[in-house]
Amino acid sequence: MESLYIRVPKKAGEEVRRKLIELGAINSDLKIKSGDGFLLIPVIKPVEGYDIEKGDFEVLEKQKSPEEILGFAPAYEQVGDIAIIDRYEPDAKRIADTLLRQNRIRTVLQAETSVSGEYRTRGLTVLAGERKTETIYRENGCRYLLDVARVYFTPRLATERLRVANQVRDGDTVVDMFAGVGPFSILIAKKFPSARVIAIDKNPDAIHYLRENAKLNRVRNIEIREGDAREEVKGLLDVGHVIMNLPHSVFEFLEDALRIVKKGGIIHFYAIAHEDDLFEGILNKIEETAGRLNLRIVPLDRRVVRPYAPYQYNICLDFQVI
Numbered sequence: 001m002e003s004l005y006i007r008v009p010k011k012a013g014e015e016v017r018r019k020l021i022e023l024g025a026i027n028s029d030l031k032i033k034s035g036d037g038f039l040l041i042p043v044i045k046p047v048e049g050y051d052i053e054k055g056d057f058e059v060l061e062k063q064k065s066p067e068e069i070l071g072f073a074p075a076y077e078q079v080g081d082i083a084i085i086d087r088y089e090p091d092a093k094r095i096a097d098t099l100l101r102q103n104r105i106r107t108v109l110q111a112e113t114s115v116s117g118e119y120r121t122r123g124l125t126v127l128a129g130e131r132k133t134e135t136i137y138r139e140n141g142c143r144y145l146l147d148v149a150r151v152y153f154t155p156r157l158a159t160e161r162l163r164v165a166n167q168v169r170d171g172d173t174v175v176d177m178f179a180g181v182g183p184f185s186i187l188i189a190k191k192f193p194s195a196r197v198i199a200i201d202k203n204p205d206a207i208h209y210l211r212e213n214a215k216l217n218r219v220r221n222i223e224i225r226e227g228d229a230r231e232e233v234k235g236l237l238d239v240g241h242v243i244m245n246l247p248h249s250v251f252e253f254l255e256d257a258l259r260i261v262k263k264g265g266i267i268h269f270y271a272i273a274h275e276d277d278l279f280e281g282i283l284n285k286i287e288e289t290a291g292r293l294n295l296r297i298v299p300l301d302r303r304v305v306r307p308y309a310p311y312q313y314n315i316c317l318d319f320q321v322i
């Protein structure tokens with residue numbers, strides 16, 4: 001099929017392709033051609049800075065989406081090349097076989113239990129594809145190796161993690177009390193090479209992956225501590241940011257966090273709240289705890305992060321301690 005196209009050196013091909021997607025200029029129905037060190041990228045309109053030529057291109061066969069195949073949009077969570085289907089999904093096997101036809105999915109798992117226990121993990125069985133539970137997941141420019149059956153992980157907090165990371169300043173000390181495989185800690189350590197990041201988790205499997213992920217992302221300014229957060233934070237002082245991402249039992253650790261944070265430091269506090277009282281009850285409890293230590297808190301931000309269960313929400317409060 002005839003199309004307009006631009007010619008770019010192969011080396012710059014990927015960068016230009018992304019730019020064209022951003023500009024809405026690429027013709028994604030046609031196949032990019034290559035030859036003589038150049039890529040010929042079909043476009044739907046002229047692009048500033050490039051000469052426009054005309055040529056013939058092969059039409060790409062469109063892959064049908066799972067929704068088109070099944071007749072409904074299946075609910076699943078994707079972590080790297082693994083898809084996870086809810087445990088109550090009656091059509092799980094049919095959905096699994098359909099998802100497996102997607103390029104990026106190699107394994108489809110079904111949850112057998114809800115997320116539970118101290119380590120916040122869940123039982124999973126293989127429904128289709130490769131029999132594996134380990135994958136590499138990419139988020140906010142970092143890569144995370146993880147085993148979805150042995151550690152807690154959700155891709156749904158990606159924006160939240162970036163939001164917290166953006167509040168850190170170079171030179172800050174950051175304590176991630178419940179770090180898991182490191183999606184807050186590694187991102188912060190990578191963004192701010194002169195920050196000191198202390199990442200804690202009690203689950204030995206999470207610690208194994210955290211260490212692997214520090215290597216994978218080439219971050220050195222991270223101290224990884226395996227153990228109970230209450231014990232591991234002892235002796236720390238003047239911490240600029242404390243991340244408390246253990247929503248079900250976060251209050252048990254609040255005093256320990258308040259003791260290590262510096263004057264003006266910030267606590268990022270995750271909790272589960274009922275829709276009838278999303279923030280006030282929790283804020284009162286935080287103020288009470290701070291009061292016992294002769295501290296005051298100044299709320300900075302409050303947000304619903306995501307729905308958690310009927311009438312219940314995962315919320316985040318950022319507050320300064322003075």
Ligand SMILES: C[S@@+](CC[C@H](N)C(=O)[O-])C[C@H]1O[C@@H](n2cnc3c(N)ncnc32)[C@H](O)[C@@H]1O
Binds near residue numbers: 119177179
């Ligand atoms: C909800 S997950 C959060 C993980 C990570 N922040 C993330 O965003 O993926 C909570 C983590 O806290 C860890 N954990 C639970 N109790 C702990 C404790 N007493 N001390 C340290 N870590 C704990 C669990 O093993 C789990 O990895």
